[in-house]
Amino acid sequence: MNELRLIQNAAAQSPRRKQYGFRLREPLVFRSHQGQPLRLAVAFDQIKLKETLLYCDMPVLKTDAAKYTIVVHTHGQNKFRKQKWAMNTKRTPLTMGKVARHVAEVVTDLIEESERQYPGEDDSCRLGPGYIDFEDIYLCELRQITKASYLAILARRSPVA
Numbered sequence: 001m002n003e004l005r006l007i008q009n010a011a012a013q014s015p016r017r018k019q020y021g022f023r024l025r026e027p028l029v030f031r032s033h034q035g036q037p038l039r040l041a042v043a044f045d046q047i048k049l050k051e052t053l054l055y056c057d058m059p060v061l062k063t064d065a066a067k068y069t070i071v072v073h074t075h076g077q078n079k080f081r082k083q084k085w086a087m088n089t090k091r092t093p094l095t096m097g098k099v100a101r102h103v104a105e106v107v108t109d110l111i112e113e114s115e116r117q118y119p120g121e122d123d124s125c126r127l128g129p130g131y132i133d134f135e136d137i138y139l140c141e142l143r144q145i146t147k148a149s150y151l152a153i154l155a156r157r158s159p160v161a
Contacts, residue, residue: 027153028150031053037138037140037155040100043101043104043139049097049101053096056095056097057096059092062094063148070082070102070106073151074127077127082109084106086148100139103139103152104139107127111134114128115128138154138155140154141153
């Protein structure tokens with residue numbers, strides 16, 4: 001039997017601060033039809049994603065900004081930020097499936113960058129070859145942290161002792 005364990009920094013799990021000038025959205029929760037968090041590897045296959053992700057075609061992210069930032073922060077690694085386009089050419093809101101694909105792209109970029117870095121003090125949550133494999137990463141939710149920045153809350157499958 002396997003269980004999911006968060007691979008976030010402790011600061012990422014702290015309660016949300018009150019922001020001024022705009023209203024924080026509720027977190028986007030990514031679940032499969034079985035009620036489990038979404039496996040990130042599925043996000044690259046459009047057909048599998050539609051079969052797996054609950055509310056895959058539901059528009060969820062509408063913003064006035066042209067781009068938004070996805071932040072990934074795991075134990076033992078620095079925050080990793082990457083900007084993604086927030087709209088398509090028709091200026092329609094991003095769907096749940098498209099946002100999941102953006103997070104998967106950011107995590108693969110993080111893995112590629114972490115291959116070039118030296119091991120840190122705490123590598124228990126480090127992503128990449130020899131550490132946590134991309135196939136074992138799950139997307140639980142996406143939390144808004146600033147007007148156009150979102151923090152990806154990730155988990156991994158680990159064997160229960």
